[in-house]
Amino acid sequence: MAYRNKVYVSMxxxxxxxxxxxxxxxxxxxxxxxxxYDAHDINTILDKSEASIKAGLQExxxxxxxxxxxxxxxxxxxxxxxxxxxxxxxxxxxxxIAVNLNGKRSLDENLCPALMRDNLAIHISxxxxxLQYALENWPSSDKIYRSNGEIDSYHYKDVVYEKLGL
Numbered sequence: 001m002a003y004r005n006k007v008y009v010s011m012x013x014x015x016x017x018x019x020x021x022x023x024x025x026x027x028x029x030x031x032x033x034x035x036x037y038d039a040h041d042i043n044t045i046l047d048k049s050e051a052s053i054k055a056g057l058q059e060x061x062x063x064x065x066x067x068x069x070x071x072x073x074x075x076x077x078x079x080x081x082x083x084x085x086x087x088x089x090x091x092x093x094x095x096x097i098a099v100n101l102n103g104k105r106s107l108d109e110n111l112c113p114a115l116m117r118d119n120l121a122i123h124i125s126x127x128x129x130x131l132q133y134a135l136e137n138w139p140s141s142d143k144i145y146r147s148n149g150e151i152d153s154y155h156y157k158d159v160v161y162e163k164l165g166l
Contacts, residue, residue, distance in 0.1 A: 006063045007135065008094075010085040011070035012078055019070050019101055019126060026128040054084060066135060067094040069116055070126070072101045076113040086115045095142035096121035097134045098153075105130075106155035120151045129164040130156065 011020055067089035069075070075082060089096055098121050100108050107123045122138045124130045133156070145152070 005065055006060075007066045007068055008060060008064040008085070008089070009068045009070065010082055010089075012072050012075050012082065015074050016070050016072040016101060019072070019099075023128075023131070026131075050080070053081070057081075057085065058088070061088050061092060064089075064092070064094060066097065066139060068097045068099060068131075069113075069121075070099050070101055071108060071112050071116075073111060076111060078113075083113065083115060086113060086119070090115070090119050093146065095139040097131070097138055098123045099126050099131060100124065101126050105158075105161065107153040117153060118151070120145055121153055123153055123155045125161075125166075127166055129166060130161060133160065133164060 009020055011017065069086065096119060098112055098116055100123060103125045105125045107117060120142060122134055124134050
């Protein structure tokens with residue numbers, strides 16, 4: 001069994017890849033404990049068929065302990081890979097963090113994919129401090145909620161953001 005210690009980031013690579021790169025820059029600048037897999041970095045897969053790509057992504061999920069979904073304007077319309085990645089995270093019971101690129105601090109009913117809306121997840125705004133906080137704290141909360149059979153959308157109260165200086 002693989003040691004699951006990675007964060008799997010899913011996104012609309014056509015429109016929101018810059019946010020992923022910004023997250024990578026946060027990692028380099030503040031020595032955070034982020035360790036990301038770029039779900040869309042599939043250049044090592046020679047066969048570009050959907051089946052081969054998904055097999056490669058399955059490999060990446062084996063080492064994943066947290067699933068992060070970057071929620072942008074078009075994310076809810078992506079079925080081929082993003083929806084499949086969400087399904088994989090749910091199937092594997094990974095703690096899910098939905099990051100709203102528009103700054104909203106809770107579930108964005110208009111932009112969040114339905115599958116993620118109806119799954120246990122914490123919804124946060126796009127910011128290094130709150131993302132780090134969620135990466136460090138959400139997995140233990142997810143475990144408690146999951147053990148109680150709760151599948152709901154959660155968000156941090158304003159006091160958490162204030163404590164982080166946001």
